[in-house]
Amino acid sequence: MKKPPNYPKTNILVRRRAALGDAIMATGVVRELHNRFPESNIDMATEFLDVFNNNPHIRHLYHANAMPDPSKYDMYIDLDDAYELAKDMHYVDCYFYRAFGNDISNIENMQPELHPTQKDHTVVEQFVKHNELDKYICIHIRQWHWAMKNMAWETWYAVFEKLFTERADFKIVCTGSEQDGTVDHPLFVDARGKLNLQQTKLLMDGADCFVGIDSGPYHIASASKTKMVSLHTHLLPERVAPRDKEVTAIKSEIDCVGCNELQPKPVRQINCIHGPEDFRCSRLFDADKISKAVLEYL
Numbered sequence: 001m002k003k004p005p006n007y008p009k010t011n012i013l014v015r016r017r018a019a020l021g022d023a024i025m026a027t028g029v030v031r032e033l034h035n036r037f038p039e040s041n042i043d044m045a046t047e048f049l050d051v052f053n054n055n056p057h058i059r060h061l062y063h064a065n066a067m068p069d070p071s072k073y074d075m076y077i078d079l080d081d082a083y084e085l086a087k088d089m090h091y092v093d094c095y096f097y098r099a100f101g102n103d104i105s106n107i108e109n110m111q112p113e114l115h116p117t118q119k120d121h122t123v124v125e126q127f128v129k130h131n132e133l134d135k136y137i138c139i140h141i142r143q144w145h146w147a148m149k150n151m152a153w154e155t156w157y158a159v160f161e162k163l164f165t166e167r168a169d170f171k172i173v174c175t176g177s178e179q180d181g182t183v184d185h186p187l188f189v190d191a192r193g194k195l196n197l198q199q200t201k202l203l204m205d206g207a208d209c210f211v212g213i214d215s216g217p218y219h220i221a222s223a224s225k226t227k228m229v230s231l232h233t234h235l236l237p238e239r240v241a242p243r244d245k246e247v248t249a250i251k252s253e254i255d256c257v258g259c260n261e262l263q264p265k266p267v268r269q270i271n272c273i274h275g276p277e278d279f280r281c282s283r284l285f286d287a288d289k290i291s292k293a294v295l296e297y298l
Helices: 020-025 027-036 091-100 118-130 153-166 197-205 216-222 287-297
Strands: 011-015 041-046 060-063 075-078 136-139 171-174 188-190 210-213 228-232 247-251
Touching: 011 027, 020 027, 020 091, 020 216, 027 041, 027 091, 075 091, 118 197, 153 287, 197 216, 210 216, 216 228, 228 287, 247 287
Parallel strands: 011 041, 011 075, 041 060, 136 171, 136 210, 171 188, 210 228, 228 247
Antiparallel strands: none
């Protein structure tokens, strides 16, 4: 994109409060702001400050609950509720439309990004060596609130059985936090809570694929080089699955999959048509489809 000559220095404040994946998706907006206003000072307000560690486009980081007065800036871009209020759009597009209006057709790169340091590279190299990760995939066995994102353990075990019946020349690395799931087995490696965001991105760079649902690790994978087996319950692939990498999208085997489309805006919670907190979609994934997708990436 051609930049205007001698454009004056611009002070810009960007805000996206939560959650982790939301903050990661906002990194592309920050990069594009820097591209358009190369002499700008860009400050970021978020609840997930670690996402922007080492980001070369950011001057100052602020917690979303203690951010500066937006009126003191030349430009204020509030990304809160950008996709929660939108319909029939990819979430990343929602951010870019909020920031740049209709002028996004010429944006070549909307990819999220994380910025590891040399120390991060060293840490991951040591982790890979220590755990003998010659060939591996990364997964996220999510065990957080919003049960519709927590795939049933029975499905995970069925996937693992099918994978290791076919091949046993790779390991499975479990990512996420300590409250997420892992498996006590020689071919599993527990990385939960052991690596920071940038280090997890580097670990995923070397993986044959990532398997998981919309979550923090999912969006870290989106910012990495790995291929993805993208699992979907309330969110359709066209809303959240990355478009600039090889992705196999697998939806829950239920007619109401993608029910986020039918929720009143802004979407804060999901009202399951089968009853409060039913979320049977999380228990209705086809293990054969998931294992087949992984095997095709190995």
